[in-house]
Amino acid sequence: MATRNLLLLPGDGIGPEAMAEVRKLITAMNEKLGTGFATEEGRVGGSAYDAHGQAISDADMAKAMAADAVLFGAVGGPKWDAVPYEVRPEAGLLRLRKDMELFANLRPAICYPALASSSSLRQEVVEGLDILIVRELTGGVYFGEPKQIIDLGNGQKRGIDTQVYDTFEIERISGVAFELARTRQNRVTSMEKRNVMKSGVLWNEVVTATHKAKYADVKLDHMLADAGGMQLVRWPKQFDVIVTDNLFGDMLSDVAAMLTGSLGMLPSASLGAPDGVTGKRKALYEPVHGSAPDIAGQGIANPIAMIASFAMCLRYSFNMVAEADRLEAAIAAVLDDGLRTKDIMSEGKTEVGTTAMGDAIIAKF
Amino acid sequence: MATRNLLLLPGDGIGPEAMAEVRKLITAMNEKLGTGFATEEGRVGGSAYDAHGQAISDADMAKAMAADAVLFGAVGGPKWDAVPYEVRPEAGLLRLRKDMELFANLRPAICYPALASSSSLRQEVVEGLDILIVRELTGGVYFGEPKQIIDLGNGQKRGIDTQVYDTFEIERISGVAFELARTRQNRVTSMEKRNVMKSGVLWNEVVTATHKAKYADVKLDHMLADAGGMQLVRWPKQFDVIVTDNLFGDMLSDVAAMLTGSLGMLPSASLGAPDGVTGKRKALYEPVHGSAPDIAGQGIANPIAMIASFAMCLRYSFNMVAEADRLEAAIAAVLDDGLRTKDIMSEGKTEVGTTAMGDAIIAKF
Numbered sequence A, B: 001m002a003t004r005n006l007l008l009l010p011g012d013g014i015g016p017e018a019m020a021e022v023r024k025l026i027t028a029m030n031e032k033l034g035t036g037f038a039t040e041e042g043r044v045g046g047s048a049y050d051a052h053g054q055a056i057s058d059a060d061m062a063k064a065m066a067a068d069a070v071l072f073g074a075v076g077g078p079k080w081d082a083v084p085y086e087v088r089p090e091a092g093l094l095r096l097r098k099d100m101e102l103f104a105n106l107r108p109a110i111c112y113p114a115l116a117s118s119s120s121l122r123q124e125v126v127e128g129l130d131i132l133i134v135r136e137l138t139g140g141v142y143f144g145e146p147k148q149i150i151d152l153g154n155g156q157k158r159g160i161d162t163q164v165y166d167t168f169e170i171e172r173i174s175g176v177a178f179e180l181a182r183t184r185q186n187r188v189t190s191m192e193k194r195n196v197m198k199s200g201v202l203w204n205e206v207v208t209a210t211h212k213a214k215y216a217d218v219k220l221d222h223m224l225a226d227a228g229g230m231q232l233v234r235w236p237k238q239f240d241v242i243v244t245d246n247l248f249g250d251m252l253s254d255v256a257a258m259l260t261g262s263l264g265m266l267p268s269a270s271l272g273a274p275d276g277v278t279g280k281r282k283a284l285y286e287p288v289h290g291s292a293p294d295i296a297g298q299g300i301a302n303p304i305a306m307i308a309s310f311a312m313c314l315r316y317s318f319n320m321v322a323e324a325d326r327l328e329a330a331i332a333a334v335l336d337d338g339l340r341t342k343d344i345m346s347e348g349k350t351e352v353g354t355t356a357m358g359d360a361i362i363a364k365f
């Protein structure tokens, strides 16, 4: 079996603790199943800055480009609030996304049945929720130029960011959304602010044309992004796949994640285009939650989102569908057994730490 | 008593039906209290486009500039989906905001006790909720240039919008937020994406400096806007006043409005700077809900948001605090009596139409 090359970037805060559980899982899989995963390690975020003054080094970027998949923990924390903008922790993640051309960010918002009662929404609103947000990840206001602060004199400064989308960028991200919808409920809702933004007008136009040309079998709706945020709160089950731009995707996927009451459980995948020859696509997998510096180092972080991100990696980077299914079932099983980390603890359940949660999932796998 | 000049712009969809109730209320107040309101009428949105091909005419703009306050219904609907971008219904609203320099948009998200059970959130999460979102309304990506679609040839187009903020714009909107916080719980949370946007870096810097220079007695926190969206869903009562930019404010205030379960009830005020001589400020009041074309013309729209917007008008434009309080109390009273329009109807309550709801509120006033 060909070696499967993984780069592990634990990052900051609870990232390393969560990643440790995935490392154990990988070792166990290699031993029991001969899966042949080879791992390398790298630095990203504040811990990279502390080590060498960059949010990610060129050497680690080269490893990321060469790996079959990157597993990413989390970055950031108050410790680095005052570092220069160019080397702030997030710059490492943004460079990975941009240089690896990871334009498609898949963010499932799933409400685990065992956790429906821990959502701030009524149980009937979120129970059984299973939506997928497909967020454009390498364009828009995140990367558009000019992006700068100008000193105007007189004590006045001007902050500028530029939202830019080209036809091909909208075409390829909507293609991903339509393809994924076909494996689900076959419905896509595209969100933008075409009533205010020219990029929204183009977004709407290109999604509509892509649908007509290649995916007319999929049901397509358009919604203004602000109304979309409202509808996510009102009745999220109306959605199947949502496709939207980088900034709206950032906001909407966070709202959707919080709806489920399962923030510590939600994974994401960031994918590039398939290589024309090998069909392989660059990929990075990361939990939706952040670095949670307030609870870092205490052994209480929930490792499930990181482990579920590895399940997405098995599915999308290695086509190990059976193993991905089994890993997701193992997560559901420990929850059914009543195991809970602190963030999802409720009465009558058994509170466990990061390591015990990881061990329990590996044992069920 | 000096005449109080109001311009009424009912607009599209349910706008005219809701405005009709305010018109009745104004007549009743003039008769009973001698309030001396003089009203003019104008067109905005799709109905203005139908009448004369513009989303608002220069003549109506002149009336708006001259009025003491503008009452605005709602604009838009599928009928005008295909009209050119420059004259789409929303362009009328955006021109009003820009030309009147209404930079401060106040959006209270209040959960009426009688309606806590109609939220999609758990009752304990929203009961008693009372937050105020202060949204910058004349800057940011809504108005920044360049804003255009360029044809690149080869079937490729490029959509561009520009997010721009100058120091003085951030200073004046945060000043409004701090002032209002002093009349409430004295806490402000500022939201931006400084980890991705240069305008966010400047925003954070200027809010911090404004606080230090003039409002150090107010408690100030900073939150990333995506995390802010999450926190609004998780535990909205943690907030008092939220200050944020035009686009984040659009998204976050809609999410906040939906939390309350009272979307048909929520008013907003858009204010300019006080005139240096008279102290008067230009102002426009509008419901948070949209034109709801699906239910327009059926006499079932909820007029409360429009009436509550008029209450804000009494408070902010005419300093008629007692009358504003009484009007808000009248709204609460009819809800306590069990009257409900269709959008907020629940078991055991009495369903009434738009007119009956308006009449009931006027009778209690």
Ligand SMILES: CC(C)[C@H](C(=O)O)[C@@H](O)C(=O)O
Pocket: A090, A093, A094, A250, B195, B196, B226
């Ligand atoms: C860390 C930050 C740069 C990032 C983003 O804004 O994209 C995060 O919020 C996310 O959603 O992955």
Ligand SMILES: CC(C)[C@H](C(=O)O)[C@@H](O)C(=O)O
Pocket: A195, A196, A226, B090, B093, B094, B250
């Ligand atoms: C109608 C539209 C232009 C407007 C906006 O985006 O500001 C609306 O959504 C609002 O929030 O008032």
